[in-house]
Amino acid sequence: MTMNRRILLAKRPVGLATRDDFSADEQAIPELQDGEALLKTLYIGIDPTIRTWLSTAKSYLPPVRIGEVVRSAGVGRVVDSKSDRFKAGDLVTHLVGWQEYSMLHDDSFATVFPGSMNPRHTLGVLGSTGVAAYAGLVYVGRPREGETVVVSAAAGATGSVAGQLAKIKGCRAVGIAGSDEKCRHVIENLGFDACINYKDDGFREALKEACPKRVDIYFDNVGGWILNEVLGRLNTGARIALCGAISVYNAEKKPPGPSNYLNLITVRGRMEGFNGMDHWGKHSEISAELARYMEDGRLKNYETVVDGLDEAWRSVNMLFTGENLGKLLVKVAES
Amino acid sequence: MTMNRRILLAKRPVGLATRDDFSADEQAIPELQDGEALLKTLYIGIDPTIRTWLSTAKSYLPPVRIGEVVRSAGVGRVVDSKSDRFKAGDLVTHLVGWQEYSMLHDDSFATVFPGSMNPRHTLGVLGSTGVAAYAGLVYVGRPREGETVVVSAAAGATGSVAGQLAKIKGCRAVGIAGSDEKCRHVIENLGFDACINYKDDGFREALKEACPKRVDIYFDNVGGWILNEVLGRLNTGARIALCGAISVYNAEKKPPGPSNYLNLITVRGRMEGFNGMDHWGKHSEISAELARYMEDGRLKNYETVVDGLDEAWRSVNMLFTGENLGKLLVKVAES
Numbered sequence: 001m002t003m004n005r006r007i008l009l010a011k012r013p014v015g016l017a018t019r020d021d022f023s024a025d026e027q028a029i030p031e032l033q034d035g036e037a038l039l040k041t042l043y044i045g046i047d048p049t050i051r052t053w054l055s056t057a058k059s060y061l062p063p064v065r066i067g068e069v070v071r072s073a074g075v076g077r078v079v080d081s082k083s084d085r086f087k088a089g090d091l092v093t094h095l096v097g098w099q100e101y102s103m104l105h106d107d108s109f110a111t112v113f114p115g116s117m118n119p120r121h122t123l124g125v126l127g128s129t130g131v132a133a134y135a136g137l138v139y140v141g142r143p144r145e146g147e148t149v150v151v152s153a154a155a156g157a158t159g160s161v162a163g164q165l166a167k168i169k170g171c172r173a174v175g176i177a178g179s180d181e182k183c184r185h186v187i188e189n190l191g192f193d194a195c196i197n198y199k200d201d202g203f204r205e206a207l208k209e210a211c212p213k214r215v216d217i218y219f220d221n222v223g224g225w226i227l228n229e230v231l232g233r234l235n236t237g238a239r240i241a242l243c244g245a246i247s248v249y250n251a252e253k254k255p256p257g258p259s260n261y262l263n264l265i266t267v268r269g270r271m272e273g274f275n276g277m278d279h280w281g282k283h284s285e286i287s288a289e290l291a292r293y294m295e296d297g298r299l300k301n302y303e304t305v306v307d308g309l310d311e312a313w314r315s316v317n318m319l320f321t322g323e324n325l326g327k328l329l330v331k332v333a334e335s
Numbered sequence: 336m337t338m339n340r341r342i343l344l345a346k347r348p349v350g351l352a353t354r355d356d357f358s359a360d361e362q363a364i365p366e367l368q369d370g371e372a373l374l375k376t377l378y379i380g381i382d383p384t385i386r387t388w389l390s391t392a393k394s395y396l397p398p399v400r401i402g403e404v405v406r407s408a409g410v411g412r413v414v415d416s417k418s419d420r421f422k423a424g425d426l427v428t429h430l431v432g433w434q435e436y437s438m439l440h441d442d443s444f445a446t447v448f449p450g451s452m453n454p455r456h457t458l459g460v461l462g463s464t465g466v467a468a469y470a471g472l473v474y475v476g477r478p479r480e481g482e483t484v485v486v487s488a489a490a491g492a493t494g495s496v497a498g499q500l501a502k503i504k505g506c507r508a509v510g511i512a513g514s515d516e517k518c519r520h521v522i523e524n525l526g527f528d529a530c531i532n533y534k535d536d537g538f539r540e541a542l543k544e545a546c547p548k549r550v551d552i553y554f555d556n557v558g559g560w561i562l563n564e565v566l567g568r569l570n571t572g573a574r575i576a577l578c579g580a581i582s583v584y585n586a587e588k589k590p591p592g593p594s595n596y597l598n599l600i601t602v603r604g605r606m607e608g609f610n611g612m613d614h615w616g617k618h619s620e621i622s623a624e625l626a627r628y629m630e631d632g633r634l635k636n637y638e639t640v641v642d643g644l645d646e647a648w649r650s651v652n653m654l655f656t657g658e659n660l661g662k663l664l665v666k667v668a669e670s
Contacts, residue, residue, distance in 0.1 A: 017637070040481070056373075058598070058601055059601060162475055177453050194614075223597065228592065242597075242599055242600045242602065243600070245597055248597070254594045254597075255594065256591035256592060256594055257563065257591060257592030257593040257594040257595065257596045258592040258596065259589045259590065259591055259592040260589075260592065261577075261592045261593065261596065262558065262580055262583070262589075263393070263608075264577055264607065264608035265577045265578070265579065265580070265605065265609070265610070266393055266394060266608070267394055267607035267608065268607075268609055268610055268613060269607070270605060270606070270607040270608075271596070271597035271599065271604070271605070271606045271607070272599065272603075272604070272605040272607075273598075273600035273601070273603050273604050273605075274600070274603055274604065275600070275603055278603060299375050
């Protein structure tokens with residue numbers, strides 16, 4: 001009998017997560033019923049949104065309950081099937097959770113990828129990360145050639161794709177990141193025109209210098225005081241695509257909002273929240289376009305892979321301490 | 336020789352304006368040159384934006400300089416003309432300023448109205464106020480039948496038109512105002528479905544009760560904590576049309592921004608600043624539509640008229656102390 005190792009939420013983290021916030025167990029996998037398939041987890045995607053699900057904050061999905069398997073997107077391979085939809089050998093992404101196996105049903109919200117594909121890409125650049133970056137930059141931001149696009153968390157999974165897309169669409173791409181090393185990566189490897197280390201003094205001056213024609217689009221992953229500074233540097237008709245606000249997800253008390261929002265009136269600007277999953281219906285065409293850019297070398301993909309399900313909780317913290325480049329994944333099984 | 340009495344900015348007000356912040360003089364009116372016309376001021380429109388021009392805050396127009404005539408929209412009658420565009424007897428709106436006479440040039444940014452029209456309407460419901468209300472509600476808000484529209488400063492010039500338009504477009508209209516008397520006016524005379532006195536305790540509960548299906552559109556004239564509360568009550572896909580932020584125009588230090596802006600991500604909402612003047616090109620069709628609603632009784636017009644140019648400074652304060660119902664005007668001359 002195959003056992004399924006699972007990581008459960010034991011208590012809600014305060015600030016950064018600790019090992020004590022989680023527990024583990026093993027459960028026997030029940031026999032498949034008609035219309036079901038068994039998915040063996042290969043990789044778990046570690047996204048900032050997981051941190052919000054561990055709290056009681058309002059999100060687009062309810063909080064994970066105490067004693068429940070931690071919710072995460074992930075990719076696995078179908079190892080057994082009584083389903084017409086999922087075939088043995090298929091790569092499938094869905095909310096696999098922090099566990100070695102998950103059950104698929106014919107009506108699951110899941111996506112089947114070709115079995116030959118790089119499984120990490122199904123979570124990253126050719127999966128939900130790519131769709132989020134594309135939807136935020138293209139659908140919300142509506143870039144026009146020659147405009148200036150600023151991207152925060154520019155070395156991260158979504159930001160790195162959004163900024164490279166801005167270049168591909170003919171814009172000036174300016175990144176914001178948390179170390180000189182990341183800024184070098186953003187400029188040298190990802191091809192941004194400039195990148196600001198927000199931990200340095202003089203952010204306002206640096207932003208002014210990097211955006212001499214002001215900011216037309218801001219793709220925001222971090223919120224907080226950086227959003228406020230960018231709001232103070234907008235061009236007429238600017239658009240802000242709100243993807244997330246990682247700077248506040250660990251905060252127990254909500255920090256003050258951006259007082260410069262008033263500038264939206266002065267410049268007739270638009271600040272709009274979005275969720276990549278709302279655009280999942282366009283996944284095929286978006287990922288086909290992104291795959292072309294990868295093939296012709298204009299879109300580089302970077303990943304940080306952590307080994308082992310038991311390290312998942314620690315990897316969530318890496319998002320907040322800034323240790324990852326590109327998509328952060330936990331490898332659960334080789335194949 | 337006709338003399339022109341003018342009110343000049345003597346120093347920048349701190350908080351509410353005082354008489355000492357202004358000075359007055361009289362100037363001889365120069366002889367008309369070809370392409371010029373002389374406009375005798377009938378009414379000055381008192382809008383919150385004037386308060387921003389008296390400060391050094393960034394706005395869509397530069398601050399009024401010390402010693403300069405205070406900038407204001409207004410309407411006058413052409414009393415003398417060497418222009419092909421402006422004829423004696425025409426009603427004309429432009430930035431007349433706080434003075435008895437102003438000069439028009441063939442290339443002035445000015446609008447000619449039929450001489451028989453009610454001059455007060457050219458500044459209010461059938462002028463820039465109507466265009467601002469229409470642009471914010473219809474172009475930015477994009478109302479759909481059955482949606483809930485919340486309007487702050489609902490008894491004011493722009494808010495009262497925006498809320499009535501929401502009703503006309505088939506929405507539930509909920510006002511926010513600063514006294515029980517105003518709330519009664521908003522419901523009984525303007526036909527809103529509900530109105531909340533924001534000075535009462537329990538605003539959050541009152542908003543919940545007035546908006547059982549949450550908020551689809553917020554037409555915001557005030558900013559501050561009320562904007563933050565409404566951000567916490569948005570429906571999926573909500574739109575916020577930022578028209579102004581009268582709650583902060585008198586503030587010397589910018590108050591914190593709305594921490595609930597994060598909710599824009601959760602509900603995939605849009606917050607967009609606009610300026611009615613950007614839509615002045617559609618003035619004819621917008622005012623024709625609004626005039627039809629006035630004729631069939633669905634759009635009521637209210638005004639507060641203060642007598643005399645020397646009272647203009649005091650009337651600006653009335654916007655902030657909440658003493659006006661509808662469009663606030665200073666009458667400078669009868670005809």
